[in-house]
Amino acid sequence: MHILLVEDDAQIADGLCAALALENFTVDHVATATAAEQALSLGHFDAVILDLGLPDEDGVSWLERMRRQQHDLPVLILSARDSVAQKVSGLQAGADDYLLKPFDLRELSARLHSLLRRSSGRSTHVIEHEGLMVNPSHLEVTLHGVPVNLARREMALLLAFLNNPKRILSAEYLQDALYGLGDGVESNAINVHIYNLRRKLGSSMIQTVRGLGFRLGVPDEPA
Amino acid sequence: MHILLVEDDAQIADGLCAALALENFTVDHVATATAAEQALSLGHFDAVILDLGLPDEDGVSWLERMRRQQHDLPVLILSARDSVAQKVSGLQAGADDYLLKPFDLRELSARLHSLLRRSSGRSTHVIEHEGLMVNPSHLEVTLHGVPVNLARREMALLLAFLNNPKRILSAEYLQDALYGLGDGVESNAINVHIYNLRRKLGSSMIQTVRGLGFRLGVPDEPA
């Protein structure tokens, strides 16, 4: 689970990072609203822990802006005890939960887990490509409106292609995408999965580039 | 909106009653766990505000008892600042939210509204889904007019699905819904309950999404 921690107090941030790391969260820490926005646009996160007292922008207005930009991931607000009105407007701005400073780490953990569970699967992110509609979090795929049932590995493979459309992906790259770096298979598993994908999605979806790898869709310029 | 306030401190209770009345809530105030249980069995309430420091019974154990009796209405816990562990177990016992004393009335109001919004539709009203009529407050279920007898856990499971229609619920999420945060069972109890539900409601009601969890009804059309 990937958490974005937005907190300008270094001491609190360090403590939180350590505590969350212990629970096998992957934590990215930023200290400003600007950096937080950048981080959101660059990578994938499952939740945000947001301190309201940021140096460059008010947390509440930042949150409102994010919500307007269709970021619908769960947000847990941290705030100082004496700013109740701010907290209320925090909830109104679209926070899913909030916590008063100083807080107990166990409590933060409990609320965070609860948030993540509540929000799992609510993501509406749908990728589209040539009549193909893909909802990764639901393992749901339709081809021209017809539902297609994909297994996990097939979905992972398809996503690897959708993340790099019209680019040639080597078998080696695909192997890393499916199994993680280093830890791989020792056979033609990738080939088999590609074959199965082609059976389910039509053989023209994935093209072979002999000697190099595979590509989703047609080449850019036949020059 | 009908609120049951369980609080033994007369001063706090009076303040809360006045504040909530200002917001057009109807508040019934009791000072003991025993009286609270009576009140719940006698009348209808939309939410409970529960102080943990009651004279006759621990608030957490009271809450657990209520949850076992299928009172699934939203509960907001009030508790003293220095008892964090108690608060955590309060969440585990099935509280929907909690607030530290001393609290701000505006904050209480905001959380209460948020709670009621979240739970709207799950109380009082009869829930209908594909020939299924469910009355949560009376634990009554009919399928195409035919009464179906559900056990407590089965009802809790069905409600978890009805509260999240057409969404995939992981076994972990369902476990939390039935047993509270963290503290769960160590076997395939969820699977067995799902199997039993399917026997009583028909096997097409709950679908399996392999590797992710279960879902009530058909998937949304992503198109």
Place this chain on the structure above:
DNA sequence: TGCCTTTGTTAATGCTCTGTTAATACCCAG
């Protein structure tokens, strides 16, 4: 209270779907 019924959990077993391997057939370039 003690018996009996209902409910909840555990554990064992079987079944279906997946992922990987391996063997074989195919294809294109040199």
Place this chain on the structure above:
DNA sequence: CTGGGTATTAACAGAGCATTAACAAAGGCA
């Protein structure tokens, strides 16, 4: 024609889920 790369297919092992039975616990009733 030949060899390296790719496609196809079948078989196997394992995971995940369904099913069932047995046991424990809780609640009703006399």
